[in-house]
Amino acid sequence: MILDGKTPSGPISEKWDKHRFDSLKLVNPANKRKYTVIVVGTGLAGASASASLGELGYNVLSFCYQESPRRAHSVGAQGGINAAKNYQNDGDSIYRLFYDTIKGGDFRSREANVYRLAQLSTAIIDICVAQGIPFSREYSGLLANRSFGGTQVSRTFYSRGQTGQQLLLGAYQSMQRQIQEGKVQVFGRREMVDLVLVEGEAKGILVRNLVTGELESYAADSVVLATGGYSTVFNLSTNAIGSNVGAAMRAHKKGAFFANPCYTQIHPTCIPFAGSYQSKLTLMSESLRNDGRVWVPKEKDDNRPPEQIPEQERDYYLERKYPSFGNLAPRDISSRAAKEVCDEGRGVGKTGYAVYLDFEDAFNRFGSRIMEERYGNLFDMYKMITDVDVREEKRMCIYPSPHYTMGGLWVDYNLESNIPGLFVLGEANFSDHGANRLGASALMQGLADGYFIIPYTITNYLARSTPGKVTAENPEFASSKQEVEDRNKKLLSINGSKTAHDFRIELGNVMWDNVGMSRSEQSLKKALESIKKIREEFWNNLNLPGSDQEMNQQLESAWRLSESIDFAFVMVHDALHRDESCGCHFRTEHQTPDGEAKRNDEEFTYVAAWEYRGADSDPVMHKEPLEFEEVELTTRSYK
């Protein structure tokens, strides 16, 4: 099947405007209260969607597995949010942000979506400031900016190293206001365990109440998923330990296509892996690369402490290889470069899988006061974890870690999936970042989707449907409940010897070793076999205590992991079929002589959207061709 992204016609700068007028229907203000919308997830995309839909007058039912919406993992984003304000007068524009994002994504995203994202970026900053988000400012009292990886302009707005937290609290507070107004209802400690379709359209969800264990049905006129990405398929990542692909996977099993699942971003600046007890890896904001210089010793197995290695024996490999972007080279490129030097045996730290991020020059140039202001909280965090004080040592050890996933459920220009009435926002969808996301663009996309896009596009769907047509009494809910109940019972009756945690580590290792920063046909085929084995063993040898009629965190983990295993299968299929390198998807068979990703535009300029055909069958691919009217496909160069 050839998928239609429903990109509007006309000049790129007018598409969104024209589309809103020409194609998107409105719902009469008096009728809005008759419609109910389910929003799953309360991160930036989910919370902003709930708030703005509530403000419009719809009834919003919001769900999260955490107790409070404020705890969603957007809260962990540190660095900042991009916007084409051009406050620095350094040559920024909507067009440049658009171009940087398309290029950063290695020409594998949908052009019209990316342009719209760049257009909306400025309004996002406006609404956030109006909400009282304390963005960093200059002494003039005006907003400050910094630069971020993959760009040559300074367009990133930030709140110290806690930008995600502040933006999320802004969206959360707007949402809390709508709760007070009676327009939004929050259901915390609920995990979506199924999507319910009625006559082929998304009309409700089934959730597990994580306190009582009860399965609860909720019906609505439309369902919005904003459930984040799937980095935890690698086990260790910078995501929260609860972040999981379960909700998206349940929608996928109900017919929603999963697009480009092989595009996963490995963030270059994280605290290195230290031991098998570790439950997660901690990100050190990419903003550190503004002032930090990345290096390893020139010689292999050089075990001298860093301060004893003289300048001329250090290899500042990013500056050497990419003179114009230097330490600010995009994430995929920086991560791979780190892996390369460590694989050569030039890595540092306890495991040899780390590189130095050095602040000596920066401390000398700016002094400790300014460094403290910029990075104080990151230095604290680093010390807490590693017991090393960067203020004294002037450097830290970093290594790449899974961080963000560009792939997600397939959506058209309206952010509607191939299931009518199912909308997907934020990291959970696939459309804007192509094969690699630039720093400070995730927050931008989450909020653009929630504040500015979904209010228009969902209205168009609702205007065509009768409100309240489906209730939780519809038989589809009962059958979904039965299915989930059976699955839970099955999980609980295996009585095997390995815990969900054991399987999570096993799957994570397979994915990291074979489908991580670089992939080959051989490693991917090996991964497929290993995943099949893990699935087989999981369903026959799981040790899961307790019952499904109570709070049972082991059951939560096992449920999530079972979906993760099924997802891994689809992801590897995608990576195997994409026989080219692009952005973060690096197939070792396809590289330039100096080791850069080599695209194959002739054969692979399309979105691969996978259809689920059951656990034992291979997924089936559908294509959405990517057409570029505006930009010319070039070889990405950051040299």
Added chain:
Amino acid sequence: MEFKLRVWRQRGLEEKGGLKDYQVKDIQPDMSVLEMMDTLNQKLVESGEEPIAFESDCREGICGMCGLVINGVPHGDQPGSTTCELRMRHFKDGQSITIEPFRAKPFRVIKDLIVDRTSLDRMIQAGGYVSVRVGSEPEANTHQVKKPDQEEAMDAATCIGCGACAAACPNGSPMLFVSGKVSHLAKLPQGRPEAARRVQNMLSTMFEEGFGNCSNHYECQAVCPKDIDIKFIARLNREYIKSLAKNEEE
């Protein structure tokens, strides 16, 4: 390293709980307290015992979900850290460690170490926001905000809503939490129009939820994982007094 643990176990809401002893071995100094608990749970599951329920998510000190009382101190006695950030190297090898849930009247124990903190959300619902609607936002640089004001607003806004302030307070008062939101918004021009209403409504909700009042014990500041300054409670009080005068004017 090895430790003797005494951990609060409670089957569910309204049920009687108590401390239970566990012994943990082979603990790495770089493990966080939660990772130590993970290894204990793994052992419990393997030996057919019920694992200990506790909450956490981001495991990097920002989501506010973890929160254990460690040897009598919420988040443990390392200043400026959450439970998930606290490493085992902080303890002496062989030491006894008592682990309990956060306690305050509205924080009901759901299971073991997990408590209900939705009361914190309800205080935000009472007014912890700026009533701006998407679409009505002015251009971002319309209002200048003095850098020191913005910095102070940010100091207050870093609150992660963990509730340690209430758990540490002899009166069970989350006044530091409330003052963080009140001060953050009161310091900024965007927050001024609703400042009076906000402080009054948030405070009355605080009492309705069953929390106590502040009587200057300073325990909250000592345990706050984000080092939020007690001066914000003074600011809250000032905002409150100002709001009463405003009532009379109106």
